[in-house]
Amino acid sequence: GTCDSCVIFFPGLCVGQSDIPVNGPPPKPSLSAWPSSVLPTQSSVTMRCRSPAPSEYFIFKKEGFVLDSAKPNDLTEKMAEFHIAELQQNHGGHYTCESFSKWPNGTGTQPSDALLLLVTGYLSKPSLQAYHRGTVPAGSQVILQCQKAGSVLGPVRFALLKEGRSAPVQIRSATGRVLDFSLLNVTARDSGRYSCVYYQAKAPYRASIPSNPLEVSVTGKVLMIIFSLSEPPDTMREGYTVGNLIRFGVAAVTVLIMGGFLLEAWHSQRLSPNRPW
Structure with missing residues (x-):
């Protein structure tokens, strides 16, 4: 409709229509993985596509090919879920989603940013160690070193994982067997159990078994780094x-x-x- 009978706050928008753009496609949705985008083989994952505006339906894609479509499943009509059970090596890759809005002519969004799903267990387990032992002052830099085991054909990337986070803390490319991850200005938020994996940078994105965990504990102004006592x-x-x-x-x-x-x-x-x- 028009804005003849309403108060205009911004050019092209009126009260009650703040979600409706006048020109161009709506903002792109976001895609996330639960419980994580890095999971062991045979596990299950739920992909959540969130749109900034009410949507009629969502489309789920892998490497540009449509896998599934779904209706929104929440009251705001802004989210849909896609489930993948019994993950295998061929499930690794880049996923995106799109939403088709309730705006005139069923306008479709741009694809979400790509989410990389890694299925672990297909390459030998790396090791994760810290340059610092004992305690270091909070606010300093901590370097965690991931070293891969064995040889892998083609380029590889390393991912630093943190327990409880659905996405890797960092992802970096490497040409050698060892890669350093830097945690800058560490605070209590950096406390937790870290591990690392390495994976092929190209399809089928074969990923390693996660390293044994390394625990980082920050209390007050003191940071302590210890290896998990259960399994060195x-x-x-x-x-x-x-x-x-x-x-x-x-x-x-x-x-x-x-x-x-x-x-x-x-x-x-x-x-x-x-x-x-």
């Missing part, structure tokens, strides 16, 4: 194994040498003509 990183576990083998070997050699001395002493005493009865 592979590199540390391998170090313990090698160290134990060396210690066992030294102990065995020592026992043999002492046994040899005792046997020789006993034999000499037995052959001595002056030994007491």
Whole structure:
């Protein structure tokens, strides 16, 4: 309709019509994954497409190809959900969504920003370590180093994950086996359990098993970094194994040498003509 009988607040908009643009397509929707966009194989994920305006229906796409469509499922008609069960390697990739509004002529939005879904468990587990041990002042920089295991064909990327966050904290490309993630000006918000994965930068986006967790704890002005006590990183576990083998070997050699001395002493005493009865 027109704005003849209403008070105009902005050019082209009137009271009760603030969601209706006069020219151009409506703002694009957003796409998020729950519980996370990085999940293990055989798990399930829910993709949530949110539109800034009431919509008639939503379209869900992967790499530009339509997978599904759905009606909005909330009272505001601004959100729809798409479910993927029993995730497999071929589910990895970039997803987008679009919404078709209730505005005249069923105007369609631009695609949402792409969301990368990673299905883990197809490459060897990396290790995650920190340059700092013990405590460092809050507000400083903390560097977490992720090191991949084995060789992977083609370029790879590393993702830093935090428990409770639905999207990676950081994603970075790398040419070598090791990549450093920097946490700047750390505060209590940075507390939590971190892990990392690496994955192929191209389809089928094969992703590794997540590293063992690293716990970062910030209380007041003190930050403490400790490895999860339940399961140390592979590199540390391998170090313990090698160290134990060396210690066992030294102990065995020592026992043999002492046994040899005792046997020789006993034999000499037995052959001595002056030994007491």
